[in-house]
Amino acid sequence: SAVISQKPSRDICQRGTSLTIQCQVDSQVTMMFWYRQQPGQSLTLIATANQGSEATYESGFVIDKFPISRPNLTFSTLTVSNMSPEDSSIYLCSVEGGAGFYEQYFGPGTRLTVT
C-alpha cells in the first residue's frame, strides 16, 4: 500500500489569503486526486492531477481558486486561493494503487479553518 503524507496537518488562516497544501507519496504514481470534505459532509472530488499535464477539475471547481501542481510522480500541491470561511474544510489527497490499481489510498488530510 502507498503511504501518503500531507503538510500542514491543520492551519487557521485569515480570509483573503492563500494556503498551499503539500501531498507526498512514498512511491511513484500516475494519478493523484484532491478531495474536499466540508464539516459534516461527505468527500467531494476537486480535481485529478496527472504528472506532466494540466489537472482536470470537477464541476464547481476552477483552476483560479484551486491551482494544482504536479511536478513529479511522488508529489503534488493544492492551493486554496483568496480564502473565505466557506473554504473551511478538510482537504485530502489520494492515489491509486494495489495490484491492478484497484484501490485508492488517502492521506490523513489537512484541516483548514478560515476566519
Added chain:
Amino acid sequence: DAKTTQPPSMDCAEGRAANLPCNHSTISGNEYVYWYRQIHSQGPQYIIHGLKNNETNEMASLIITEDRKSSTLILPHATLRDTAVYYCIVRVPGGATNKLIFGTGTLLAVQP
C-alpha cells in the same frame, strides 16, 4: 451524483456481525462495487471490492446479489474500532476516469 443508496445510520453490538446494505440498481456491467470507511478525523480506508462474485479478505466479506443491483458488506465480529462512516461506491477501475464518487455513506455505531 452518487450511484448508490445506503441507510444513513446503523447500530451494532460489539462482537456481533455488522451487515451494511447498499443499493446500486443502475450499475453497469464493467463497474465494480467498492467499500471504504472513514474513521473520525482520518482519511478514508479501502476495505474490499468485487465485480460479481462474493469476496472475503481479512477485514470483511462482500456479498453481491446475482443481478448485481445490491450488495452487503459484512464485518463478522464488529469491535468499537469499527465505528465509522462506511461508503459504498461503484466505479470502473483504471482508465482516464478512474475516480471515486462518494455518497453520504452509513454511519455504523458499534455499541459496547
